[in-house]
Amino acid sequence: MTSQTTRGATRPRGGTVRRPLDHAERVRAFEAEALPHLDRLYAAALRYVRRPADADDLVQEALTTAFRAYHQVEEGSNVRAWLYRVLHTTFLSQYRRDGRRPAEDPTEDVERAAGAAPSDGRRSAPSAEQTALHAFGAEEVRTALAALPDEQRVAVYLADVEGFAYREIAEIMGSPVGTVMSRLHRARTALRASLVGYAQRSGILDEHDGSPEGSDEEGAA
Amino acid sequence: MSDELTGRLPRPTDGMELPHCADLAERIERFLDGDLDAAETRELDAHLDDCLPCTEERELRARIRALVREGCAERAPADLVDRVRARLVHASDGGSDGEGRG
Numbered sequence: 001m002t003s004q005t006t007r008g009a010t011r012p013r014g015g016t017v018r019r020p021l022d023h024a025e026r027v028r029a030f031e032a033e034a035l036p037h038l039d040r041l042y043a044a045a046l047r048y049v050r051r052p053a054d055a056d057d058l059v060q061e062a063l064t065t066a067f068r069a070y071h072q073v074e075e076g077s078n079v080r081a082w083l084y085r086v087l088h089t090t091f092l093s094q095y096r097r098d099g100r101r102p103a104e105d106p107t108e109d110v111e112r113a114a115g116a117a118p119s120d121g122r123r124s125a126p127s128a129e130q131t132a133l134h135a136f137g138a139e140e141v142r143t144a145l146a147a148l149p150d151e152q153r154v155a156v157y158l159a160d161v162e163g164f165a166y167r168e169i170a171e172i173m174g175s176p177v178g179t180v181m182s183r184l185h186r187a188r189t190a191l192r193a194s195l196v197g198y199a200q201r202s203g204i205l206d207e208h209d210g211s212p213e214g215s216d217e218e219g220a221a
Numbered sequence: 222m223s224d225e226l227t228g229r230l231p232r233p234t235d236g237m238e239l240p241h242c243a244d245l246a247e248r249i250e251r252f253l254d255g256d257l258d259a260a261e262t263r264e265l266d267a268h269l270d271d272c273l274p275c276t277e278e279r280e281l282r283a284r285i286r287a288l289v290r291e292g293c294a295e296r297a298p299a300d301l302v303d304r305v306r307a308r309l310v311h312a313s314d315g316g317s318d319g320e321g322r323g
């Protein structure tokens with residue numbers, strides 16, 4: 001909780017031809033641009049901090065920070081990408097400054113993800129993997145995502161869910177484009193191995209030849 | 222006129238996966254990420270038309286992306302919007318008084 005004083009009363013008047021927006025107008029303009037993205041920003045925040053309460057805080061903090069800088073945003077610029085940039089930097093400053101790394105907090109339900117270690121070596125045929133992947137739900141994917149390093153998980157979210165281009169992700173994360181591409185590559189390799197490993201352990205995918213064991217009567221004990 | 226294209230991406234013969242198919246994984250990845258230009262997309266399409274393994278590879282990777290989207294579709298708590306609004310009302314906006322620039 002910050003103790004902001006109301007500065008509107010002391011604002012100097014006149015001097016410019018165009019009447020500057022007052023505070024309420026700025027709030028409305030910002031809300032119109034930012035709030036439609038609230039669900040997505042919240043989902044993104046969950047990729048950073050995982051716990052719903054922390055994601056809630058992070059989004060509030062990021063949007064407040066964004067609002068304070070909103071006057072600097074040029075018209076016609078990519079406000080959506082900018083909001084994710086602010087979310088990213090807010091996470092870095094709020095959660096990393098004091099050495100806390102909530103996204104790697106091992107006390108969460110990620111432990112289940114520990115079992116999802118990539119299966120080594122043998123690769124199964126794409127078609128068998130494809131069949132296996134149809135058995136997955138959101139929960140399995142979230143568990144596999146949770147096992148990724150922070151930067152990889154965030155990059156995958158920005159690419160797959162938000163559909164940002166490499167260049168945009170690079171700007172949001174403050175990383176070179178090449179770094180973003182290699183993060184995505186490593187993340188997807190790990191994600192695939194993790195999901196396939198899960199499929200093998202649960203009997204959806206046979207471990208030895210990679211062929212699917214379609215029926216839920218036989219495979220899943 | 223497509224000599225150059227087919228030269229760079231030779232077509233696989235029946236049932237045989239040519240070595241370069243392994244190299245196409247990266248291009249499939251960039252295709253799904255929307256990073257291929259028109260010429261690269263045409264090259265890839267021409268190859269996929271004749272190559273089942275690469276087509277399956279693309280579908281698998283597309284499926285994993287779809288799974289990620291499904292897994293990350295959380296909605297914000299219903300009252301988050303109100304809490305954000307309440308904070309904005311009291312937040313200084315740094316612009317109306319000409320401060321905070323630069």
Ligand SMILES: [Zn+2]
Pocket residue numbers: 233239242245268272273274275276
């Ligand atoms: Zn191929």
